Amino acid sequence: MSLKPARAGRGIRFRRADLGGIEIPATVDNVDRLHYATALSRDAGTVETVEHLLAALVGLGVDNVVVELNQPEVPIMDGSAASFVYLVHEAGLKRLTRPRRYLKVLRSVSLTRGEKSIALYPSEYFKITYTISFDHPLLRHMTHTLRITQESFVDEIAPARTFGFLKEVEMLRKKGLALGGSLDNAVVLGETGVLNNSLRFEDEFVRHKILDAIGDLALLGSPVIGHLVAHRGGHELHAAFAEKFLQDTDAWQLVESSANADVAGAAAQAKVPTPVVN
Numbered sequence: 001m002s003l004k005p006a007r008a009g010r011g012i013r014f015r016r017a018d019l020g021g022i023e024i025p026a027t028v029d030n031v032d033r034l035h036y037a038t039a040l041s042r043d044a045g046t047v048e049t050v051e052h053l054l055a056a057l058v059g060l061g062v063d064n065v066v067v068e069l070n071q072p073e074v075p076i077m078d079g080s081a082a083s084f085v086y087l088v089h090e091a092g093l094k095r096l097t098r099p100r101r102y103l104k105v106l107r108s109v110s111l112t113r114g115e116k117s118i119a120l121y122p123s124e125y126f127k128i129t130y131t132i133s134f135d136h137p138l139l140r141h142m143t144h145t146l147r148i149t150q151e152s153f154v155d156e157i158a159p160a161r162t163f164g165f166l167k168e169v170e171m172l173r174k175k176g177l178a179l180g181g182s183l184d185n186a187v188v189l190g191e192t193g194v195l196n197n198s199l200r201f202e203d204e205f206v207r208h209k210i211l212d213a214i215g216d217l218a219l220l221g222s223p224v225i226g227h228l229v230a231h232r233g234g235h236e237l238h239a240a241f242a243e244k245f246l247q248d249t250d251a252w253q254l255v256e257s258s259a260n261a262d263v264a265g266a267a268a269q270a271k272v273p274t275p276v277v278n
Contacts, residue, residue, distance in 0.1 A: 001075055003091070006064040008098035011221060012057055014040065014047040018070040026054060028219045028243050034236045036164075038216055048073045051215030051235065052162075056084035058218045059153035062093065063100060079161035079185040081211055085154055099256035105226030109251045111241045116232045118241045120251075123227040128213060131231045132206045136165070136189060142206040148214065157214070159200050160207035163187040166195065213238055220246060222254065 006013065012026040022045035024030055032041035039048040047067075053074050057065060059081070067074070077083040110119035129145040146152055164186055187204065188195045201207055209230070216238035217224060230237070245251065 001070075002068045003088070004066040004068055005094065006066050008064055008096040010064045010066075012054065012062070012064070012218065013066050014045075014050070015066050015068045016045040016047065016070075016072075017068050019045050023066075026050065026219055027221055028239065028246060031219065031239050031243075034239050036235075038219075038235045038239065046072050049076060050074055051212050052077070052079075052081045053084050053215070054218040055153075055211050055215035056081040056088065056158060058214055058223060059148070059150065059158060060085060060088055060093070061100075061150060061223075062088065063223075064096065076162075076185045079187070080208070081158040081215075085158045101222045102255050102257060103220055103222045103224050103226075103252050104255045105224065105252055107251045109241075109245050109248050111237065111244055113237060113240075116234070116237050118228070118230040118233050118237050120224070120241075120245060121227045121229065123225065126224055127227045128210050129227070129229045130206055130210045130213065130233070132209055133232055138189060138193060139205045142203050144203055144206045144210060146210065153214070156201075157207055157211050160204045160211050161185070161187050161200065162208055162212075163189060163205050166190050209233065217242060225255075226252075 014024045014026065016022045016024070022043055024040050024042040024045050024047055026040065030040040030042050031038070032046060033039040033048070037049040038051045038054075039046060040050060041047075047069060053067065105120050105122045108119055108121045110117065126148045127146065128148060129143065131141070131143040132139060133141050146156060148157070162185075166188055184196075187197075187199065212235065213228060213230060213233065216235060217228070219239065219242050
């Protein structure tokens with residue numbers, strides 16, 4: 001996998017070099033399978049497990065990039081976004097002259113499916129409140145709220161690893177799935193506790209859910225100015241909500257800000273009165 005510069009307005013695109021250069025834009029329209037990870041497809045090309053890389057790109061303020069792959073899956077690395085953050089920092093970023101576009105939430109939008117719910121509310125910056133609840137002694141109920149800036153993402157969200165239950169791993173492997181998974185790229189929970197290493201945060205599980213949500217909301221095509229509140233969500237709920245949010249065109253407005261504004265400062269610098277037309 002390699003990340004290549006893209007001109008302003010191109011957005012985030014995955015390119016399958018092994019399939020003649022088929023490009024798959026990271027947008028809701030191209031969402032394919034959703035279960036344990038997020039996959040995209042277009043024409044004859046697919047790309048899987050995109051959410052951690054997308055979260056790293058959005059968290060670092062990368063708007064335009066071509067992610068070139070010679071296989072269908074983005075490397076899992078250590079199960080977090082930390083390695084991607086490190087590599088992007090090492091390569092460096094170039095600021096483009098075109099103003100950044102944001103989706104500013106004007107009114108609340110929500111989606112509920114059974115015991116799961118997700119909503120976006122107006123806010124002057126990007127903030128996430130996430131709650132998880134599982135039938136397990138380590139994570140019966142866990143909530144975390146964080147204002148998302150480049151600094152808070154790098155320090156408090158990017159290192160949080162994906163997690164799963166031993167019984168689920170065994171079930172997936174019987175079906176021929178998750179064969180590349182190991183104790184090196186996920187936090188694995190047995191019946192009473194963590195089977196590998198120690199947690200990076202006491203609430204690493206819910207922080208990783210925030211990481212997933214940031215990556216999945218990247219499929220909106222522009223960073224968000226709003227407060228995301230989710231309860232017992234997952235990739236399927238995130239993607240369904242992103243589609244619903246875009247369809248509710250009176251609930252948001254595309255605004256522009258200077259090229260050096262991050263998500264936290266975007267609202268103060270955004271030119272709100274005139275909508276941007278694609």
